[in-house]
Amino acid sequence: MRTTCRKMISGSGVWLYLQKIHLLILKTVFTVLLVLGACSAVQAKTLMLGHTVPPSHVWHKVALRFADNLATASQDRMKVAVTPLSKLGNEQQMFSMVQSEAITFSILPVGFLSNREESLIGWFLPYQFQDVQQAGAAADLPAAGQMLKNLESHGVVGLGYMFAGMQHILSLKAVNSPDDLINKKVRAFPSPIFNDWLLAIGAAPTALP
Template sequence: MKALLAGLALAAMVAPAMLPGKADAADYKAEYKLSTVLGKPFPWGVGGDRWAELIKEKTGGRITVKMYPGTSLVNGDQTKEFTALRQGVIDLAVGSTINWSPQVRELNLFSLPFLMPDHKAIDALTQGPVGKQLFELLSTKDVVPLAWGENGFREISNSKRPIRTPDDLKGLKIRVVGSPLFLDTMTALGANPTQMSWADAQPALSTGAVDGQENPLAVFVAAKLPTLGQKHLTLWGYVADPLIFVVNKEVWASWSKEDQEAVRAAALQAAAEEIAISRKGITAADDSLLKDIAAQGVEVVQLTPEQQKAFQAATRSVYDKWAKQIGPDLVKAAETSIAGAR
């Protein structure tokens, strides 16, 4: 009888840990791998690092995350990051909608030329029905999306001349990411798009192998692009690049409900902080970053609405072509959300 009672007592202690949906922290990995394209001091890397820090804090140290910038977990090929995340090579990521769009065509939405005129438009998409729909889609692809971050509007620079009209782009070698949509857009404008990773782009700019690039202003400054010959910068806001904080689905399922909610809360907080950093100094209320860029000898061109319309007209065929591939209903929902925000 004593042996029976002892056995029942032991079973009672063990049973809670065996309930469905309750993970045992003892089974957690000693360290989880978080992938980003950019590290600190870029806002992207700051956001990833902050997420890792908050996860450890909010889980009481049960989950420890190490950030691997430069997409080093996939040998620097940022277009392979999402596949590696699905396969479990990567546990967590703060990823770019652009880099993941080859595997998730709907994410090309954010790269439609001149879809989003301002930050209100980005927020209308990511924080509204469109963002929810995209998260539901991603949830079917072996990942758990938790929060939207932001790399920012991609502005264009080059070493040759100011860009004020589509004709000014003709013949310029412009580095672009590995997305067919970007290739189509630059080709429509008469440029010579050259696809390469960001790791390869910086030496290519330095040697003059390419003339220019397009990236958010925070990247322009942190990467010290004025020192790589990028003396002509045009603010045209032709596309924006939201970031997504995600966890591999199997990794997510291995955590307790308590820790899942802690990781989610950490993602939401880190994303909000990262967005604030990415927008700092580039608004009408605070243009300090733009002034810093100009002080480095860079000619900054701000397109007028009329000038921007010329670029829109030149890329309209690209917009229409890709809207069909992305999904007309999704694009229409995005246009409606943006119109409502204005």
């Protein structure tokens, strides 16, 4: 049997800000998306999945579980070769490779994708969730599904979200309140919402390369 499919994104979890403004930089749940490219003639086919983090990271562990589940579901007709550490390229390169079908999958952060699909910025707004569990449940809401569907206009299809833990500030000096970040450079995704947050507390946002 020949099977064909469009480009897709897959994964599980969400980006979010917790409710306390003084924790908005220290307590953020990292969101990622798993991007699936077009596939055809999938019998005994090995599909490529790339991401940017080391094998010890949860992204890689989820990718391996995804590969196992896909192999089982397809009776080994579809296998996934997982490649970590940006060996297939950086985020932009892998996104473009998925669009062009040069690779089949890539795990990408929502911070990166929100610069292409603005509706994903909704995950970064403050005061939405009381805790991580509530935010995780929000990933199943119609609005979250619509955000993923909106990615179709960019040549990929969103299948879900993935939690990868808490984002925090690394500093040589203690950060106990937003005042401790005034006039301090803080590296962040090059996105207006991150700039707005950091500027609002007096920090100096510096875009990640």
